[in-house]
Amino acid sequence: MTDGIAEISLTGLMLAFVPVVFVMLILLRWTTVGYETLYAFGRMLLQLTVIGYVLVYIFAASHPAVVLAVLGFMMLVASWVALRASSLPRSQLYLFSLASVALGGGSVLALVSQGVLALDPALEPRYVIPLAGMIFASSMNSISLAAERFEAEFKSKGDYASARGTALRASLIPITNSLFAVGLVSLPGMMTGQILSGVSPLIAARYQIMVMCMMFASAGLSASLFLLLMKSKADTLTDKKAS
Template structure:
């Protein structure tokens, strides 16, 4: 098996944008928000190129405080992004999202890194940051879906216990779909990357099992914690909605 991956030049990288430009063309022809898509793609390109340089520095560092600050910053940014669809309550709910991500995602990261993978030291950046990125991104999506759904149900006058149940169900749909599809419809990014780098598919599959377990757990635990912690605030919002309008 060839263990050497080809180096991607800037010219090769530009070729990847050919289908992207065609896709943007269809968005424009169908009068969809092509500016938002273009902005998102531009941000993606800039962020990934910058993070490549930043990670090159971080991976050579051996500073526990630096890694800890990076993890907390990742949690804060993921929570802020997760609540972007609820601008009116974003600041109020941010603390609940932060604690939920720290609790659900942080607990999962601890078990996976120290139990399943025995990372030493625990703050080894080459391992802990990619794992944390996958975990916190999953928690972010889960919190975002649950928050948006519970507010939709509140607006529809759904009783709070049922609204909370429906919100958690909505948050679990993407991760459960990914469990059904993995290995049949798609080979996930981590497994694909390992296979491309020459790792045995059998070993890559074991790592992917760990990844899927941590994604499933962090998604549900973070959503449950968010819904439980924000319960009092949600009930206040329900009371405000139930007040007669002047």
């Protein structure tokens, strides 16, 4: 045990991959996306290992400029990944996506870190970076869903207002489902981690409520901003439909 948390040995960690291997074998046999999933797991391993070392440095340095640079990088990547499902070139929508993540997610991060938690220092990396990761990921996913559904709806009906409303509802389905299921079907990561570290379940519940609020808000604000900006691309979608 380390600081109240059960330490995972490398040997123990390997056991977690046993069921993964079974699923991977089934995917390879039944579908054509098995290798893509294998690649995804490879990236996950590399990315988490690298970020582990990077966070050790960031937490030790605890310098505002370093934290801001990390937050900026996270927003840039999230904005790019969010457009994977769009049929339009990413170069045409990237500034829309970036503005939506920065304003929608950034405003929620500022409220949570400076208002709810009242962090001192304001850019305490042990809090700000994990919270930013959850917020920007929520923004990223909602923009991705909103972009895909908006384009499909607008091409089908040609009505911006209707497509916008449908896309916003679709973008909020995952986080809304989580609101219904949290505490009944699952104990989310934030709450589980705190309970495992010895924090009172009542305090852990408060943190998880904060997390659910910030994820819903960031998803809704970012998707809404993106869909408002997408109005200028309606003609482009109409032209693609006609061609």
